[in-house]
Amino acid sequence: MLNDVVIANKTYAKMNISANAQLDNIAINVIRQDIPDFILPMKMINIDGETEIRYELGDGTRLTYLPEVMSKKDFMILMENMLRPFKTCNDWFLDYHKFYLDKNYIIVGRNNSGVRYIYIPDDEHANSEEEVLEFFRDFLLSINLTDDQVYIMNLYRLLREKNASLLNVLDYLVHDTVDSNIAAAGMNQNVAPVMQQRNMAPTPAPAPMQAPPPVKQQAPTPAPVPKTFGKQAAKSAPPKAAQAPAPAPAPAMPQVSQGAEFGKSDMQGALISNLFGEADDAPVKKQAQPKAAPAPKEKSNKGGLFGGLFGSGKANAPQQQPVQQVPMQNPGMAQVPPMPAVQNPGMMQVQNMPAPFFETEDVTCIGGMEEPVQDGNLISMQLEEDRGYQFPKYVEIDLSKGYATVGRFDKAGNPQADFNFEASLSFVSRRHFRIEKAGDAYKIVDLGSGNGTMLNSQVLVPNMPYPMKRGDRITISKNHKVTYRVC
Amino acid sequence: MNLTIGCVTDKGNYREKNQDGIICRRCQVGEHLLALACVSDGIGSFSQSEIASAMMVSGVASWFDSILKYFPAVMGAKEVVDDLEATLQELNELIYEGRTERNLEIGCTLSLILIIDWEYHIFHVGDSRIYCLRDTLFQLTQDEVILKQINGKEKKLLANYIGKNRQMHVSHQCGHVNRADMFLLGTDGVCSNLNYENVTGVLSFVSSDEEVEVLCRNLINMVLAMGERDNVSCAIVQVM
Numbered sequence: 203m204l205n206d207v208v209i210a211n212k213t214y215a216k217m218n219i220s221a222n223a224q225l226d227n228i229a230i231n232v233i234r235q236d237i238p239d240f241i242l243p244m245k246m247i248n249i250d251g252e253t254e255i256r257y258e259l260g261d262g263t264r265l266t267y268l269p270e271v272m273s274k275k276d277f278m279i280l281m282e283n284m285l286r287p288f289k290t291c292n293d294w295f296l297d298y299h300k301f302y303l304d305k306n307y308i309i310v311g312r313n314n315s316g317v318r319y320i321y322i323p324d325d326e327h328a329n330s331e332e333e334v335l336e337f338f339r340d341f342l343l344s345i346n347l348t349d350d351q352v353y354i355m356n357l358y359r360l361l362r363e364k365n366a367s368l369l370n371v372l373d374y375l376v377h378d379t380v381d382s383n384i385a386a387a388g389m390n391q392n393v394a395p396v397m398q399q400r401n402m403a404p405t406p407a408p409a410p411m412q413a414p415p416p417v418k419q420q421a422p423t424p425a426p427v428p429k430t431f432g433k434q435a436a437k438s439a440p441p442k443a444a445q446a447p448a449p450a451p452a453p454a455m456p457q458v459s460q461g462a463e464f465g466k467s468d469m470q471g472a473l474i475s476n477l478f479g480e481a482d483d484a485p486v487k488k489q490a491q492p493k494a495a496p497a498p499k500e501k502s503n504k505g506g507l508f509g510g511l512f513g514s515g516k517a518n519a520p521q522q523q524p525v526q527q528v529p530m531q532n533p534g535m536a537q538v539p540p541m542p543a544v545q546n547p548g549m550m551q552v553q554n555m556p557a558p559f560f561e562t563e564d565v566t567c568i569g570g571m572e573e574p575v576q577d578g579n580l581i582s583m584q585l586e587e588d589r590g591y592q593f594p595k596y597v598e599i600d601l602s603k604g605y606a607t608v609g610r611f612d613k614a615g616n617p618q619a620d621f622n623f624e625a626s627l628s629f630v631s632r633r634h635f636r637i638e639k640a641g642d643a644y645k646i647v648d649l650g651s652g653n654g655t656m657l658n659s660q661v662l663v664p665n666m667p668y669p670m671k672r673g674d675r676i677t678i679s680k681n682h683k684v685t686y687r688v689c
Numbered sequence: 690m691n692l693t694i695g696c697v698t699d700k701g702n703y704r705e706k707n708q709d710g711i712i713c714r715r716c717q718v719g720e721h722l723l724a725l726a727c728v729s730d731g732i733g734s735f736s737q738s739e740i741a742s743a744m745m746v747s748g749v750a751s752w753f754d755s756i757l758k759y760f761p762a763v764m765g766a767k768e769v770v771d772d773l774e775a776t777l778q779e780l781n782e783l784i785y786e787g788r789t790e791r792n793l794e795i796g797c798t799l800s801l802i803l804i805i806d807w808e809y810h811i812f813h814v815g816d817s818r819i820y821c822l823r824d825t826l827f828q829l830t831q832d833e834v835i836l837k838q839i840n841g842k843e844k845k846l847l848a849n850y851i852g853k854n855r856q857m858h859v860s861h862q863c864g865h866v867n868r869a870d871m872f873l874l875g876t877d878g879v880c881s882n883l884n885y886e887n888v889t890g891v892l893s894f895v896s897s898d899e900e901v902e903v904l905c906r907n908l909i910n911m912v913l914a915m916g917e918r919d920n921v922s923c924a925i926v927q928v929m
C-alpha cells in the first residue's frame with residue numbers, strides 16, 4: 203500500500219487514495235496545522251482525480267531496524283512511546299484505528315525521543331480493535347529482553363485477556379517504572395506485584411506504597427550542585443539534594459479496568475496526573491532523589507568499569523615513524539585498567555579465531571586465499587581501501603536472522619552492533635549500516651550514521667533500503683571513504 | 690619547539706576521596722609535537738562522581754594513544770580535533786547513560802587542552818579552568834556557573850557538566866601557541882585561590898617534566914596551606 207520514494211535526499215512513503223474516498227478532513231487539518239508530535243508530517247497532492255499522500259519519514263529509525271534484543275529499561279521506554287499516542291490521540295480528534303501499523307513505517311526518534319506513526323485519514327484503511335491488539339502481540343513476541351523475558355510474557359498476557367486494552371498495558375508499564383524507581387531509591391515497598399493486584403478485583407486497594415521522591419514532578423532547581431567559591435566560604439552540601447522530602451500521599455493502586463477503552467478510564471485522578479509526567483528523564487529530577495536513601499551502587503559487572511574501558515587494537519598498532527612517548531599519569535589516582543574488547547559472539551570473523559583444543563583432523567585454514575564460502579546466510583566483505591585506518595582485511599557477516607548491523611564498539615568497549623569495528627575508529631557510527639537478506643539478494647540500509655554510507659559511490663539516504671549484490675562496494679563514511687567489496 | 694608537562698592531584702585535607710581526574714600526555718611523531726592535558730572534577734554532591742572523572746580522563750588518554758597511529762599520515766590536525774570532539778561527545782553519552790539508566794550518581798567537569806605543533810585547542814565544560822601565563826595571567830576558559838541567592842547569600846551553581854544531557858554542550862576554542870607560554874589547568878579547588886601574584890610567585894620556567902611536576906606540587910601545597918577543603922588538581926604545559 204505504501205511505497206518508499208526519495209525526493210531531494212529525503213525519504214517519503216507515499217500512497218494513493220481513490221477520489222471517492224471519504225476522508226477525515228478534521229484529522230487532516232489537525233495534522234497539517236497542529237502537527238502532533240506522534241504523527242509523521244504529510245502532504246496531499248491531487249493528481250488526475252487521485253489523491254496522493256506523502257509522509258516524510260524524517261529523522262529517526264524505522265521500528266523494523268531497531269535491535270530486537272534490548273534491555274528491559276530500553277524496552278519500557280520504547281513501549282511507552284509507542285503506546286502513548288493511542289491514549290492521547292483522542293485529544294487531537296484523531297482515531298488510533300487509522301494509525302498505519304507496519305514496523306517498517308513506524309519511526310522511532312533518536313535517543314528515545316518518541317515514536318511517530320503514519321495516519322491514514324480514510325475509513326477504508328482503518329484497523330479493527332483486534333488488528334491493533336494483534337500488532338502489539340506480534341511485536342512483543344519479536345522482542346528479547348536481556349534481563350527480564352518474563353516481563354514480555356506478562357505484557358503479552360495482558361493483551362490476551364478477554365477485554366484486553368492497550369491502556370492496561372500502558373498502566374502496567376508506568377507502574378513498573380514507578381516501582382523500579384522506588385527500588386532504585388532503596389525505599390521500602392509495601393505493594394503486591396501489579397499483576398497480582400489486577401487479579402484481585404474487586405478488592406480493596408492494597409496498602410499505599412511509600413511514594414518515591416517526586417521524580418516525575420517539576421524539580422525546583424535547574425542546577426545540581428551549589429559550588430561555593432572563595433576560600434572563606436564553607437563547603438556546604440547541596441541543600442536540595444541533602445534532605446529527603448517527606449513522602450507525598452500515595453495514590454491508591456488501580457483496580458482492574460474491565461472493558462476500559464482509550465479515552466475512558468476509571469483510573470483515579472491522582473494516578474492519571476502521575477501517569478504522564480515528564481517525558482524526558484531530565485537530570486534535574488534525578489538529582490531531587492534524596493541522598494538519605496542512597497541508590498544501590500549498581501556497578502557494571504562486565505569486567506571492569508562499564509564493561510572495560512577502551513583497549514581494542516592498541517597492542518598491535520604499528521609505529522609509522524619514530525615515536526617518543528612520555529606517559530605522564532599521576533600515580534595514586536583512580537586507575538581504570540582497559541579490558542580487551544570482546545567481539546559479539548556468534549559473528550564469524552577470520553581474525554582472532556581460536557584453534558580447537560582437540561583436533562581430530564587438520565582444520566587449519568589460511569584466510570584470504572580461498573574462495574569465500576557460497577552460503578546464502580554468510581556475506582563476506584574484502585577491504586579494498588583502508589585510507590590508512592586499521593580495518594580488518596576480511597569480514598564475514600552472518601545473516602541467519604535475516605539481517606545484521608555493522609557498527610563499532612563504544613568507547614567503553616561494549617559492542618553496539620552485530621559486527622563491531624574497534625572503538626578508536628570514531629568516524630564509524632556505533633550502528634552504522636545494516637545488511638538484510640532479501641530472498642537470494644541483499645539490501646543495505648544506512649542507519650542514520652554520522653558520516654554516511656555509500657554503495658558504489660552513491661551516498662545512501664538514511665533508513666532507505668538499497669539493493670546490493672556481490673561485487674558491490676560499500677564505503678564507510680563519505681569523508682574517510684573506507685571501502686569494502688562484497689564478495 | 691619543546692613541551693614540558695606535569696600534573697598532580699591531591700585528595701586534600703578534608704575530603705574522604707579524590708573525585709578529580711587528571712592526565713597529561715606528550716608525544717613526538719616525526720617532526721610533529723603533540724601534547725594533551727585534561728582535568729576533570731567530579732561533582733561533589735554526586736556520590737560516585739569519581740567514576741565519571743575517571744572515565745573521562747581514561748577515555749581521553751586512550752584516544753590520544755590511538756590517534757598516534759594515524760597522525761599525521763592518515764589524519765591531519767583538523768581530523769584529529771574533530772575525532773577528539775566526537776570522542777568527548779561519546780564519553781558524555783556514556784556518563785549520561787550511566788546516570789540516567791543505571792542510576793549512578795555521576796557527573797564531572799572537563800577542561801582539556803590539545804597542542805598540535807603551534808596550535809592549541811581547548812574543550813571546556815563546567816568550572817574547572819585553563820590559564821595561560823604569558824605577559825600576564827589570562828583565564829582562557831569561562832566558568833559555566835550561574836549566580837543565585839540562597840538563604841541570603843550569593844552562591845555559584847554549576848550550570849553545565851559532563852553527563853547533564855545526552856548532547857554535550859562544549860565550548861571549543863583554538864589559538865596560537867607562543868614560545869615561553871605556560872598553560873595551567875586546574876580544578877576549582879585550585880583555581881578559586883589563584884591570582885597573578887601567587888601564581889607568578891610559584892611558577893617559573895623549568896627544563897624537565899619532573900621539575901614541572903614539582904611546580905604543580907608547589908602550587909597544590911600553597912593552595913592547601915591557604916585552607917582549601919576541596920580536592921585539588923593541576924597540570925602545567927610549558928612551551929619552550
